[in-house]
Amino acid sequence: MTTRMEAASRWVLTDEVKFVAESEGISPEKVVRRLGRGEVVIVRNVIREVKPLGIGKGLRAKINANIGSSPDICDVELELRKADVAVKYGADTLMDLSTGGDLDDIRRRILKSVNVPVGTVPIYQAGIEAARKKGAIVDMDEDDMFNVIEKHAKDGVDFVTVHVGVTRENVKKLIESKRIIPMVSRGGTFHVAWILHHDQENPLYRNYDYLLEIAKEYDMTLSLGDGLRPGCIHDATDVPQISELVTIGHLVERARERGVQVIVEGPGHVPIHEIAANIKLQKAMCKGAPFYVLGPLVTDIAPGYDHIVGAIGGAIAALEGADFLCYVTPAEHLGLPSEEDVKLGVIAAKIAAHVADIARLGDKAAKRDHEMARARMNLDWEKQFSLALDPEKAQAYRERHPTREVACTMCGKYCAMKLISEALGRKDFSRLTC
Amino acid sequence: MTTRMEAASRWVLTDEVKFVAESEGISPEKVVRRLGRGEVVIVRNVIREVKPLGIGKGLRAKINANIGSSPDICDVELELRKADVAVKYGADTLMDLSTGGDLDDIRRRILKSVNVPVGTVPIYQAGIEAARKKGAIVDMDEDDMFNVIEKHAKDGVDFVTVHVGVTRENVKKLIESKRIIPMVSRGGTFHVAWILHHDQENPLYRNYDYLLEIAKEYDMTLSLGDGLRPGCIHDATDVPQISELVTIGHLVERARERGVQVIVEGPGHVPIHEIAANIKLQKAMCKGAPFYVLGPLVTDIAPGYDHIVGAIGGAIAALEGADFLCYVTPAEHLGLPSEEDVKLGVIAAKIAAHVADIARLGDKAAKRDHEMARARMNLDWEKQFSLALDPEKAQAYRERHPTREVACTMCGKYCAMKLISEALGRKDFSRLTC
Secondary structure, X not given: OOOHHHHHHOXXXXXXXXXXXXXXXXXXXXXXXXXXXXXEEEEOOOOOOOOOEEEEOOOOOEEEEEEOOOOOOOOHHHHHHHHHHHHHOOOOXXXXXXXXXXHHHHHHHHHHHOOOOEEEOHHHHHHHXXXXXHOXXXXXXXXXXXXXXXXXXXXXXXXXXXXXXXXXXXXXXXXXOOOOOOOOOHHHHHHHHHHHHHOOOOHHHHOHHHHHHHHHHHOOEEEEOOOOOOOOHHXXXXXXXXXXXXXXXXXXXXXXXXXXXXXXXXXXXOOHXXXXXXXXXXXXXXXXXXXXXXXXXXXXXXXXXXXXHHXXXXXXXXXXXXXXXXXXXXXXXXXXXXXHHHHHHHHHHHHHHHHHHHHHHOHHHHXXXXXXXXXXXXXXXXXXXXXXXXXXXXHHHHHXXXXXXXXXXXXXXXXXXXXXXXXXXXXXXXXXXX | OOOHHHHHHOOOOOHHHHHHHHHHOOOHHHHHHHXXXXXXXXXXXXXXXXXXXXXXXXXXXXXXXXXXXXXOOOOHHHHHHHHHHHHHOOOOEEEEOOOOOOHHHHHHHHHHHOOOOEEEOHHHHHHHHHHHHHOOHHHOOHHHHHHHHHHHHHHOOOEEEEOXXXXXXXXXXXXXXXXXXXXXXXXHHHHHHHHHHHOOOOHHHHOHHHHHHHHHHHOOEEEEOOOOOOOOHHHOOOHHHHHHHHHHHHHHHHHHHOOOOEEEEEOOEOOHHHHHHHHHHHHHHOOOOOEEEEOOEOOOOOOOOHHHHHHHHHHHHHHHOOOEEEOOOOOOOOOOOOHXXXXXXXXXHHHHHHHHHHHHHOHHHHHHHHHHHHHHHOOXXXXXXXXXXXXXXXXXXXXXXXXXXXXXXXXXXXXXXXXXXXXXXXOOHHHOOO
């Protein structure tokens, strides 16, 4: 099979390429050029009926929402409702990170219910099923790992996280490190436990070519996961993290040689002043591969508000060149998110992506902001609501305190926009009364 | 009377200086040097009994919460409760922006009820009382303006916003500009209407020396207001804004010559990629004066979530050198904030200030983050709550889904921190079951 990356390197302007170009407002030539180089990916499993989504250089920053069951809370209907809420408020992709219940069933139902690309972390299922059937996570064997990945590909999963950078060499560096929190990646931890238990190399790394074969067959995008990402700002930008990134950089090149699309996952927890360096380093090590960051979270002291912390980090990351932001909900570090948490997480991530797009893409991205400004100046509330990321919430705020004023209850008759209209219109100043 | 700035320029290490130095963890010599140069201010009216608060170079970024009545909603008790909530969650200062009811009474009761510096915008009261007594805002005369400022000073107000940069010359530039929203500053609008109506210069600018005399008598800090600040990202960093900043820069120097402390107010609405330039420009024009920014808001399309938008802008502003962040609540652009909105606004601003402090001040600021990381690694939930910005909210999230697991309901038995402790501890891997 010819992958879209291979087609792009021969400059074939497929319908997918044209669709992405049109939805981004750029030329198909730009898309195909970047796709061929691996700076842009189009995330779609060939067997899945879903709108192709472009991620990467020169495109709008995209956002992902994680959903999925946990061992303690396993309710498929709840997860499907979360999926709907996430898509409603603007998630460009979803990841099903389920770890409780019938994993095949949940994944297939999510794939069926949404029209956006869906990603998974197959190693969860491999580890969990090994534990269920054989007694322990580390009892999964190499076949278990690859079989699950293939099963996800066959189900139509559009992108999968694979922790190929968790190598024996990098685990050594982790053990030598002085981290406060050695690891926070679940999938990464499964691999580290497996490597230490068996004293063997990570099968996904050792047999990376086989992984590429599976991905190639379905044109499924590989998201090279950062299993060794830092779990608090103290541990950010350290040896295990950067060593893993260097390993991943090599694997990016091997994937491209095979025509397999890759994106690269990044931290995580990063202090605000180290974000730019992290992005630039990833772009350099991974030859411009699209960068998918989790947050990043720029402080550890705001549990219950990590969607805000992630929005700060995500905005700066996207400004500096990150292409794909994984949302963080207010429930992060505390529990499985509710539907409301999913909504808040998506909106916060959307704000982060949008404010970076204004910087990255200029007026093309800021058009809606300018319309909002005009609606504000005209005190046209219906228009303001319609342009808001969350129209219902904006309207509810406005209506909380009914007022006869055309202005809001913050300034009432002293509304600056009302006053300045009158003053600059050289209207009768005696109307500026109270 | 000798002002603290004059004392500092003679290198006098007052108790105030020592108090600020100790609370910031820096040497009194550094504080006194920067105070003498005007790079740091200590905000306290000499007649008020309140802990002196340092704002400026090398100090923690501070945050302000705006409270106060509006024409539509005037409930003193509500405002006092908002004041308490703001201080509880970490507001370093409050501004009473009341525009409804008995303005003297509200201000005095707020001053009495809180132990943090309080600021006001006296022109509101001058304009509103002129409208009440004489018929129109523009009927206030020069004496009305100065008398209100003096009354606030006598009441013990610690800092006042004065729109001294709204000059005839700058209003001309505003009128020539192609802004979508000419103005959003209420106080600024009062001045513009007055200037156009009377065809005279702004009295606060014309008689700036008299303003300095009043400020000097009480060692009250002047916050030079940006009446011509942009009101949407489209209008950011334009001629009226920058012309006003240049005017303000001159006035900073005149204040320093008289030993009067000044801070400078800044936008407002600024796209993310223009924030750094705005901060650097202010620092250059105003010779390192502390910079007090409102937000800044980096998009216009998120009404109901402007506390998040402001946290993104504020974090970047403080990272780039802004010293003092005015919070924005989720009610911004929609209505007068409730107590809950005040809480959300303060926490968002606190996050912004803190994440910038980690960059500005290093481990001194990040100590609490590192403690939180240790508490997370130990799965010590009580310790995590005690270190959280909002302990009650964090605890409520954790307890939403009761679990028997020591980990949270996100990962349950697959908690990476639990698994990696076992794996790296070389414990029995068969315990990694499910």
